[in-house]
Amino acid sequence: MFSPKPYLDGFDWIANLLNYQCRLTPGRGNHFMLVLESETPFPEDAVRALPDRLAPYLPRLNGSIRRHLLHLAPYWLPGKPEPIVFTTEDLLFPSDFPLAVERFANRPLPRGQALAVHALSQPKGRSALIFKFSHLLFDGRGAELLLKQLCHGKHDQTEDRPGLASPMLNEWEKQFSCGRQIQRRLLDIQKEGPTVVRHACDTAASAYRVIALTEEETDSLRQRSDRDAGPFMLTPYLLALTAEGYDKLMPRHAENELFLIPMSIDMRGQDSIPRDAVFFNQWSMLPLSILRSLLADPAESIPEIRKQIFIRTGERTALAYRAASRLMRIAPPPLLLKIVRKMGNSTTGTFMFSFISGTSLEHDKFAGRTITNLYHLPAMPPMTGLGVFFNAFNNRLNAVISYRSGLFPESDIEHFAAELEKALKGKS
Amino acid sequence: MTKITQEEIETALKHEISIITGKKPEELKTDQSLTWNGINSMGFVELLLSVSRLWNVNLLDAGIGTADVSTLSALAERIGKELAR
Numbered sequence: 001m002f003s004p005k006p007y008l009d010g011f012d013w014i015a016n017l018l019n020y021q022c023r024l025t026p027g028r029g030n031h032f033m034l035v036l037e038s039e040t041p042f043p044e045d046a047v048r049a050l051p052d053r054l055a056p057y058l059p060r061l062n063g064s065i066r067r068h069l070l071h072l073a074p075y076w077l078p079g080k081p082e083p084i085v086f087t088t089e090d091l092l093f094p095s096d097f098p099l100a101v102e103r104f105a106n107r108p109l110p111r112g113q114a115l116a117v118h119a120l121s122q123p124k125g126r127s128a129l130i131f132k133f134s135h136l137l138f139d140g141r142g143a144e145l146l147l148k149q150l151c152h153g154k155h156d157q158t159e160d161r162p163g164l165a166s167p168m169l170n171e172w173e174k175q176f177s178c179g180r181q182i183q184r185r186l187l188d189i190q191k192e193g194p195t196v197v198r199h200a201c202d203t204a205a206s207a208y209r210v211i212a213l214t215e216e217e218t219d220s221l222r223q224r225s226d227r228d229a230g231p232f233m234l235t236p237y238l239l240a241l242t243a244e245g246y247d248k249l250m251p252r253h254a255e256n257e258l259f260l261i262p263m264s265i266d267m268r269g270q271d272s273i274p275r276d277a278v279f280f281n282q283w284s285m286l287p288l289s290i291l292r293s294l295l296a297d298p299a300e301s302i303p304e305i306r307k308q309i310f311i312r313t314g315e316r317t318a319l320a321y322r323a324a325s326r327l328m329r330i331a332p333p334p335l336l337l338k339i340v341r342k343m344g345n346s347t348t349g350t351f352m353f354s355f356i357s358g359t360s361l362e363h364d365k366f367a368g369r370t371i372t373n374l375y376h377l378p379a380m381p382p383m384t385g386l387g388v389f390f391n392a393f394n395n396r397l398n399a400v401i402s403y404r405s406g407l408f409p410e411s412d413i414e415h416f417a418a419e420l421e422k423a424l425k426g427k428s
Numbered sequence: 429m430t431k432i433t434q435e436e437i438e439t440a441l442k443h444e445i446s447i448i449t450g451k452k453p454e455e456l457k458t459d460q461s462l463t464w465n466g467i468n469s470m471g472f473v474e475l476l477l478s479v480s481r482l483w484n485v486n487l488l489d490a491g492i493g494t495a496d497v498s499t500l501s502a503l504a505e506r507i508g509k510e511l512a513r
Contacts (some may be wrong), residue, residue: 230488231497232462232472265470269450306488313473357468 005075006163008065010325011281013074015135016065017340020333024202025404026051029106030135032378034143035101036361037128038369041121046368047088047129050117053150054084058147060279061114065136066141073167074329076137076280084341085110088119097126098208104130105206105379114138129367135278140376142264144360145278151366163280168326178323185317186347189289193256196292196350200385200404206375209417211399217425224426229302235355236305237264238399239288240298241423242388243305246351247295248298249408259350260294261288261385263309266356271319284318287349340383352380352387388420399424432483432511437504444478445471445500458501465500472497485510 008016019030054061057229062079089100097120104118114134122128189195213221225237243259263286269275274280290309294300312318328336340347361374375398380387386403401417408416442453449466456465467475480486485507487496496506 225496231492231494232469233469235469269448275450308475309473310488312512313470355469357470 005068005278007165007167008074008076008329009168009280010322010328011283012136012163013329013336015139015281016074017328017333017336018381019134019136021202021213021337021383022379025382026106026108026203026205027379028378030381031105031132032135032138032140032376033101033111034104034131034133034147035128035373035375036131036147036366036371037126037373039126039372040369041123041127041414042119042366043368044128047086047119048144050150050367051084051086053153054115054135055081057146058082058084060137062112063114063137068167071169072330073169075167075201075415076163079112080405082113082119084113084115086117086221088121091120093127094122095281097122097128098210099375100113101128102205102207104132105208105377108198109134119406135281139266139281139283140316140354140356140378141268141276141360142280142282143376144374145276147366148360148364149278151361151364155182171323175323175327175426178320179327181315181317181320182324185287186343187331188288189258189292190261192289193258193291194254195260195289196257196383197260197348198250198407198408199348200380200382202382204385204404204406206380207403209401209413210375210377211401211417211421211424212373212375213397213399213424215395218392218395221397222425228298229306231357233302233306235263236302236309236356238300238390238424239305239353240295240301242292242351242353243295243301244298245416245419245423246386246388247292248410248419252292255293259292260292261290261351261353262286262290262349264352264354265318267318267322271322284321286312286318288312308322348383350384352378352384352389354387354389356389356391359391362394374397375400380404397424432508433507434501434504437483437507438501440482441475441479441500441504441507444475445484448474448478456500458504459499461499462497462503479507483507483511 015030022030058081059078062082063076064079065074066077067074091097092102100120109116114137116132118130225234229237264283265286267273267282267284268277288305290301290304294304359374364371374393376389376391377400378389380402382404385407389400391398438458442456443463445456446453448471451466476487490510492506497503
């Protein structure tokens with residue numbers, strides 16, 4: 001069975017590093033939010049019942065990171081079962097909605113807690129339940145799976161498989177070999193040309209733009225993707241559209257400049273990770289590097305992105321990242337941050353990207369209401385500073401631009417969002 | 429060289445999809461779409477890599493279209509055609 005100590009994996013340590021990097025931001029940590037929208041306000045009694053449903057999870061949600069006394073491997077120590085903080089807000093006007101979401105995003109999580117919930121209500125119009133998760137304990141897919149459990153009243157924690165059952169300290173050869181593979185790749189990228197990066201101020205707030213496509217618009221987008229990129233190639237298609245828009249936003253300084261895009265992918269079902277793993281960070285990265293000179297023409301950028309996805313998947317790069325990242329767990333986050341800063345731009349990337357093609361909560365009711373839309377709002381760490389995240393829900397696609405304020409003038413972000421929306425809707 | 433049959437290709441595809449999606453081979457249906465059988469965007473990349481490894485066929489370079497992936501059976505048929513070239 002599972003060890004009483006749920007050990008942290010390498011990507012949990014990366015989340016811990018990003019959490020440290022975000023310590024001076026208004027949110028005080030590396031968080032992300034899941035927004036569940038409904039056409040009408042969630043019934044108060046159903047909302048009030050949610051904290052009770054969370055009761056079995058409270059020790060874990062109030063936990064913290066500790067190190068083993070002998071071998072120093074980090075693990076998650078459950079804490080006191082303090083109740084989850086639940087807040088509500090009534091909005092007067094629909095235009096207040098995005099501002100209210102941003103306000104909640106920039107509020108720190110209660111000390112030592114990995115989850116907070118906020119309900120936004122409008123008497124006539126869009127209402128939402130917003131779940132704010134700490135990345136120390138959850139990733140996006142795991143957060144959806146937790147809500148699925150809440151939705152269905154399932155609290156069998158023996159099936160949650162929290163963390164690693166062992167500290168994984170006995171496979172040094174594999175970890176170092178994977179570390180060399182990653183290092184070689186980063187060196188190759190450095191040789192290709194200078195990577196375009198922009199870092200935000202350490203104290204900058206989180207900000208978002210959400211582009212929600214209708215079912216018809218999503219269907220049309222899929223048809224264009226099938227035509228231009230091939231069947232099932234929506235990921236490279238969306239990345240090409242995003243990179244093309246971002247290319248227009250960034251000034252060019254050299255001919256051989258490139259975009260380095262750390263594409264995050266869910267690893268459930270691989271590397272012995274259960275498909276239903278709720279807790280901890282079960283994701284990895286596929287780093288894609290694209291010359292800016294290819295980005296203006298999707299006929300050039302799409303095949304290049306597609307080719308790189310195939311090569312990196314074939315090389316098992318994502319698995320190599322997970323194995324190599326285990327070596328980092330010995331270093332405390334302040335030291336790791338110094339190393340990352342010293343290693344330079346190839347370790348952070350131009351912008352983060354991900355596409356979650358399915359959801360665990362499709363066609364479900366939550367707290368007595370039909371969910372009309374669901375999207376993820378990850379907070380970007382100051383280094384990288386911007387990410388574009390796509391998810392599909394009930395045959396509709398959402399695009400979220402997450403960035404740190406001050407990274408660009410707001411008019412530039414408006415322009416980028418408008419151009420991306422036009423491209424997604426096939427209007428450019 | 430023995431010619432590989434459509435049924436053999438379908439069986440091999442089911443095995444690969446089973447590994448990728450975690451579904452049991454008997455849960456997979458040849459007359460259903462790849463999406464129905466649990467394949468998503470990244471799963472399809474894995475599947476095409478498996479096809480390349482098993483039969484040395486690069487379907488993306490061969491220019492597959494939506495009709496070729498409409499069902500698992502259609503995909504097997506397309507692989508068969510590429511092998512016959």
